[in-house]
Amino acid sequence: MGQHTAHVDTEAVQAYPQLQRLIDLREAGWTFVHRFTDAGELRQINGMYAWPDGHVDGVRIRATTEAAAVRWNGAGRVLWEKDGGLVEVVDGLLALPVPS
Numbered sequence: 004m005g006q007h008t009a010h011v012d013t014e015a016v017q018a019y020p021q022l023q024r025l026i027d028l029r030e031a032g033w034t035f036v037h038r039f040t041d042a043g044e045l046r047q048i049n050g051m052y053a054w055p056d057g058h059v060d061g062v063r064i065r066a067t068t069e070a071a072a073v074r075w076n077g078a079g080r081v082l083w084e085k086d087g088g089l090v091e092v093v094d095g096l097l098a099l100p101v102p103s
Contacts (some may be wrong), residue, residue: 024093024094025089028097033072035050038061057076058074058076058077058082062092066089067088067089068088068089071085071086071092
């Protein structure tokens with residue numbers, strides 16, 4: 004991570020401590036896509052992590068109080084899901100075992 008990114012991360016977490024959870028996911032190899040309204044306002048953030056064996060973990064964040072996460076197997080069957088606040092949802096994802 005570059006010095007500029009680290010500085011931006013630090014400022015963002017100081018303003019919104021819950022964002023540290025998204026930084027944790029990014030550092031674990033997750034990718035994110037930002038979705039915007041027609042007016043250019045951030046509507047939601049979608050994140051994904053694809054495991055080598057075909058499992059996929061996903062997260063959708065609309066607000067610090069509105070998030071959802073899911074793990075699918077390689078056939079697309081939902082194995083785990085959680086709704087709630089950003090912190091509890093990401094903590095749930097990070098607590099999942101490595102799929103086997």
